[in-house]
Amino acid sequence: MSSTKMKRFFSSVGVNLLVVLALLFILTPVIWLFLTSIKTRSEMFQTPITLFPKTFDFGNYVKIWEKIQFGTFIKNSLIMSLYNTVVTLAIASMAAYSLSRYTFKGKDFFLRYLLVSQMFPAVLVLIPLFLMVKRIGLLGTFTGLEICYLTITIPFCTWALKNYFDKITPTIEESAMIDGCSFITSYIKIFLPVALPGLVSVGTYCFLSSWNEYLFTVVFMQTQDTWTLPVGLAALSGQFALDMGLLTAGGIISLVPAVIIMLFLQKYLLEGMLAGSVKE
């Protein structure tokens, strides 16, 4: 009897140890980034290193706005993320609605194509898009970049929204139309409010993926005042006279949207991700 108890005790210790190890692995880099950002410049590079800063120095968080165009980067990132969210939601929700409510020729092919197009590397579409955007003269503009972002976000979002819309019964719009609603009004006033949780979750995904986007921006935006946050930070990290304090402070600030989403919107985010993936 006692031996099984011992066994259970040890196995639960082992299991908890695994959880702690996983947490350590996941959180250490973020915590270290924060601790570095509040150290003074001399403390950062002294050996042996100190785990906790001796003096809390938040100077880096002030300096970053003055020394580099940090405000511009944030503004650009916000513009691109909101732009992308709005345009993607507008297009993907309508596409998903028609895929979910109507049958038409080639629908299966289209659905499968949406999935398959996700499997190809971003570099693959990067080169043709670069040539096209350059040809129509949108290189270096937000609209040109936005067109490229769409090729990544629309397939996934359409697919996710289609799965979500499938769960909503069509009787709601049908009864609205019987009561004299036009098709457009029933879509906008009746259907979209019902589908709001799905739209929020997919919108969150769009916002985050364009906030995090690096590859397209670094290729398409060649002047410094059009860079987004990741590109700006990466450029800073490649500089010869590397200022680790600025870099880590910038990194912590760029975490803010992720943290906000984690606190308030994560329920939706997970719902949307799980909607199409797990079959019961």
Add this chain to the structure above:
Amino acid sequence: MPTLPSFLSAGERLYRNDYEWQTQLLRNELQALFAAYSSDNADKHSYSDRQHRTLLVPWMLPGALAAIMWKWLYHGSVGLINQMLLRMHIISAPIPWLASTQFVLISVVLVNVWRGAPFFMVMLFGGLQTIPNELYEAAMIDGAGSFTSFRNITIPLLKPLILTLSLYGFIGAFNFIDIILVLTKGGPAHHTLTLPLYVWQLAFVDMKISYATAVCVLMCLFLVVLLGIMMLFLKKRGGADE
């Protein structure tokens, strides 16, 4: 104009990059296993919502930032990893993680695992909730320990999901570029030059656009064949549901 020689030499390049594809596989396995373990633990031990949220942080932050973070952790003299290992007397001299040809690949893979694991965890966590609790209770009554029930209940029931996720992770790893781009730029001496990064360099550094597209087409063919084989394999196992 892509010419035949350009295709051929790209093919040769592809062939020489086989080490890359091995590491991708390794990364994938590690990630799936790691995620399976931790989400399993999480489920059974009244894993609170807050923990669940924190675990997702790496997945939500910019890839470029993840690279910057780890560059600082890998720093030769004042990086946390080297300092910790030195203090624990595991190594006697600091290892230049990103500058040594021996360690650079595994370092880069680790960063990608770090960034990708949360997504797998959440997916597997969703999968775990579909497994009825009665199975575990029955196993416990029959005297199975937690490892035995993990091995004989959780793994078989999650197999379809694990296989699908492996496929997904493989594709993701094959295509991933932003972390390497910031972390090593393919160096030192091409030891982390993956195919997508090679294409990127050809097109936007060397400005050989036609050559780059030739490599792209080959890469695509390679990926399609590889995916086809994997899909067949999964279907035969009765695994993949998509």
